[in-house]
Amino acid sequence: MIGLQPITRIPVGAAPDTSGFHFDPRLIQIAAQTTFLVLVTTWLDFGPSLPQIATLITTAMICELARSHVRREALNWKSALSSALSLSLLLRTANPLLWVAAAFLAIASKALIRSGGKHLFNPSAFAIVFLLLTTDQVWVSPGQWGTTIWLIGIAGTLGALVLTRVARVDIAIGFLTGFLTLLIYRAWYLGDPWSIPLHQIQSGGLLIFSLFMITDPRSTPNSRTGRLIFAAAIAVLAHALLFRWQVREGVLYALVLISCFTPLLDRLFPGHSFAWPRPAGV
Amino acid sequence: MRPAYRLLSYVAAASLMFTQTASAFCGFYVATGDTPLTNKASRVVLAYDGTATRVSMASDMHGDPQQFGLVIPVPTVIKKEQVKILNPSLMQHLADYTKPRLVQYFDSDPCAPIPPPMTALAMPSPAGVMLRGIPMQKSTVRIEEQYSVGEYDIVVITATKPADLVAFLNANGYKVPAAATETVGSYLRQGMHFFLAKVNMARLKEENATGFLRPIQVTYQSPKFMLPIRLGMVNAAGPQDMIVMALTKRGRVETVNYPTVKVPTGANIPMYVESRFGQFYDALFERQVERNGASTFLEYAWNLGSCDPCSAPPMDSGELKALGASWVQENTWQQQAFVTRLHVRYDNAHFPEDLVLQETPDQQPFQARYVMQHPFTGRATCPAGETYRKSLPARFAAEAETLAALTGWAPDAIRTEMRATGEMVP
Numbered sequence: 001m002i003g004l005q006p007i008t009r010i011p012v013g014a015a016p017d018t019s020g021f022h023f024d025p026r027l028i029q030i031a032a033q034t035t036f037l038v039l040v041t042t043w044l045d046f047g048p049s050l051p052q053i054a055t056l057i058t059t060a061m062i063c064e065l066a067r068s069h070v071r072r073e074a075l076n077w078k079s080a081l082s083s084a085l086s087l088s089l090l091l092r093t094a095n096p097l098l099w100v101a102a103a104f105l106a107i108a109s110k111a112l113i114r115s116g117g118k119h120l121f122n123p124s125a126f127a128i129v130f131l132l133l134t135t136d137q138v139w140v141s142p143g144q145w146g147t148t149i150w151l152i153g154i155a156g157t158l159g160a161l162v163l164t165r166v167a168r169v170d171i172a173i174g175f176l177t178g179f180l181t182l183l184i185y186r187a188w189y190l191g192d193p194w195s196i197p198l199h200q201i202q203s204g205g206l207l208i209f210s211l212f213m214i215t216d217p218r219s220t221p222n223s224r225t226g227r228l229i230f231a232a233a234i235a236v237l238a239h240a241l242l243f244r245w246q247v248r249e250g251v252l253y254a255l256v257l258i259s260c261f262t263p264l265l266d267r268l269f270p271g272h273s274f275a276w277p278r279p280a281g282v
Numbered sequence: 283m284r285p286a287y288r289l290l291s292y293v294a295a296a297s298l299m300f301t302q303t304a305s306a307f308c309g310f311y312v313a314t315g316d317t318p319l320t321n322k323a324s325r326v327v328l329a330y331d332g333t334a335t336r337v338s339m340a341s342d343m344h345g346d347p348q349q350f351g352l353v354i355p356v357p358t359v360i361k362k363e364q365v366k367i368l369n370p371s372l373m374q375h376l377a378d379y380t381k382p383r384l385v386q387y388f389d390s391d392p393c394a395p396i397p398p399p400m401t402a403l404a405m406p407s408p409a410g411v412m413l414r415g416i417p418m419q420k421s422t423v424r425i426e427e428q429y430s431v432g433e434y435d436i437v438v439i440t441a442t443k444p445a446d447l448v449a450f451l452n453a454n455g456y457k458v459p460a461a462a463t464e465t466v467g468s469y470l471r472q473g474m475h476f477f478l479a480k481v482n483m484a485r486l487k488e489e490n491a492t493g494f495l496r497p498i499q500v501t502y503q504s505p506k507f508m509l510p511i512r513l514g515m516v517n518a519a520g521p522q523d524m525i526v527m528a529l530t531k532r533g534r535v536e537t538v539n540y541p542t543v544k545v546p547t548g549a550n551i552p553m554y555v556e557s558r559f560g561q562f563y564d565a566l567f568e569r570q571v572e573r574n575g576a577s578t579f580l581e582y583a584w585n586l587g588s589c590d591p592c593s594a595p596p597m598d599s600g601e602l603k604a605l606g607a608s609w610v611q612e613n614t615w616q617q618q619a620f621v622t623r624l625h626v627r628y629d630n631a632h633f634p635e636d637l638v639l640q641e642t643p644d645q646q647p648f649q650a651r652y653v654m655q656h657p658f659t660g661r662a663t664c665p666a667g668e669t670y671r672k673s674l675p676a677r678f679a680a681e682a683e684t685l686a687a688l689t690g691w692a693p694d695a696i697r698t699e700m701r702a703t704g705e706m707v708p
Binding site: 044045046092093094136137138139141142143144145146147189190191192193195196198199200245246248 | 444505506507536537539540541542544577634635638640642646
């Protein structure tokens with residue numbers, strides 16, 4: 001396991017920040033998501049349209065403004081932007097009303113579906129699953145990313161997580177290890193060559209982007225034990241959904257379903273609740 | 283109301299390379315005799331309504347029908363009523379309707395008043411089944427169904443041990459390499475069964491005067507929306523081509539374990555390509571495969587209610603129903619059906635897995651369409667005519683560059699050909 005500093009130690013030097021500059025891990029996440037989005041829109045067919053991206057970002061920002069106003073809380077534009085970028089990467093629909101609905105659902109779920117001082121679901125995963133279940137006009141394209149982007153994606157995602165030191169790399173590694181183990185077990189059981197599980201984990205482009213969601217520190221268990229159980233459970237459920245029930249969006253459904261058990265995991269395995277680092281001295 | 287069915291200046295591509303090759307069935311096309319049979323291309327229609335799949339498989343095999351054998355893994359036991367024989371023209375019609383197309387436009391007289399813009403142009407006895415070979419009491423092979431449909435004798439089998447199943451196939455005249463055992467075992471462990479078809483020569487003469495093998499259609503209920511390609515790769519000499527034409531209710535079909543890539547479309551290309559459109563598309567496709575590797579290629583995606591331009595007369599509801607789109611309403615042009623044509627060139631090195639498919643609600647139309655723009659050949663003596671004439675060499679040069687980029691053909695050879703047909707490229 002990669003050694004990580006607890007998040008509270010992030011402000012290196014910990015001196016009050018008088019320069020106005022401070023290290024914010026969410027900016028790295030946003031930068032990584034933006035890079036993927038550029039790759040997806042310039043390199044791949046069936047990517048999101050520019051109006052879709054613009055609508056998602058605008059709606060998410062407006063909803064976040066409304067949320068901060070109603071709840072009298074600070075504006076969290078980075079979180080809203082990150083959700084909009086995740087939706088741009090994954091959600092496909094030709095209906096502009098559903099772009100608006102998706103961004104609204106993401107921010108609304110963050111504000112309204114809460115437990116233990118944090119939101120229960122990853123906002124974008126919740127929005128996509130909600131629309132998949134309630135409309136017949138949205139889809140995700142797990143196969144579109146191809147092997148090259150997968151490799152860049154895995155390196156980029158893990159790299160960004162390590163850089164941000166948000167103490168959630170354990171979930172990413174736990175999930176990937178669990179998922180790969182199940183693929184290898186399946187290949188062994190069926191007598192398939194190794195090339196098959198290797199291809200399955202590489203072509204699951206959905207995995208990369210789910211990693212952003214699965215590792216969302218605000219909707220995952222507080223303790224490392226809780227997080228590893230959380231990651232393993234998602235891997236098992238996603239595998240079953242994908243292969244047994246032939247549900248192509250299995251990873252997203254698994255994330256949303258298992259997230260329902262985060263309060264239970266926090267009760268069983270208490271830990272410190274996560275807070276994004278604030279400028280030093282705050 | 284009749285949909286936009288315009289067939290104005292459409293130039294039919296005579297026959298693309300994949301229609302010229304002897305086509306085989308997607309599962310496993312095996313020789314039953316010693317005559318080598320190529321397994322280079324196959325054509326499949328998949329009709330999927332969310333729960334039931336109908337797979338129609340066409341072969342335009344020209345060899346001795348006695349040599350023909352089909353082995354395909356299926357998710358359920360297929361009973362006689364789930365198997366139909368199709369009129370070959372049905373699949374041919376859908377293939378013609380969805381194939382890459384060349385359209386032509388004519389430049390208008392630059393001196394004439396500007397016209398309003400125009401849009402684009404337009405069985406009876408199971409006793410006939412001979413099963414022989416290995417002693418059944420030692421084998422784990424179980425015959426689940428056995429019947430004849432049309433000119434085919436069909437057997438559906440399963441086995442506990444894959445080696446037994448391979449031995450059974452070889453004992454019954456299907457030449458299956460031992461290397462296939464591992465793949466057979468994988469399908470058996472996934473709970474799949476094997477659907478075997480061979481030609482009954484007596485029935486072929488009796489029922490089918492043409493002598494050509496007719497397509498087989500199999501219907502089953504299963505959440506598995508996929509195409510098994512692994513068996514077919516075991517003994518293939520090189521890459522194989524498959525054209526998948528999917529009929530769905532909601533929209534475009536794509537692969538979820540390989541990227542789906544749109545073939546380049548809409549390019550203006552030199553006029554001489556008309557006479558060799560098949561070669562052009564073959565070269566273009568080959569280049570796309572080189573660039574994109576293990577991908578499936580979208581050649582057509584359109585609601586069946588319209589086409590523009592149409593490369594063949596529209597499919598009527600009776601034809602669509604026969605191909606498996608059972609939800610289609612009779613006698614209406616408002617077709618509730620969408621067709622996706624995917625072209626895949628696969629081999630063992632790049633396609634370790636079967637093709638896993640999903641239906642999306644995407645109704646965005648797409649077609650592989652290439653444009654020939656005829657220059658105006660009249661006198662055009664006005665100043666605009668002079669400007670027009672001066673603009674032509676640059677346009678021809680751009681077309682030459684486009685063609686070279688799409689096909690990889692030598693630019694010099696392209697220019698020579700263009701000059702020979704009167705396109706004075708600089």
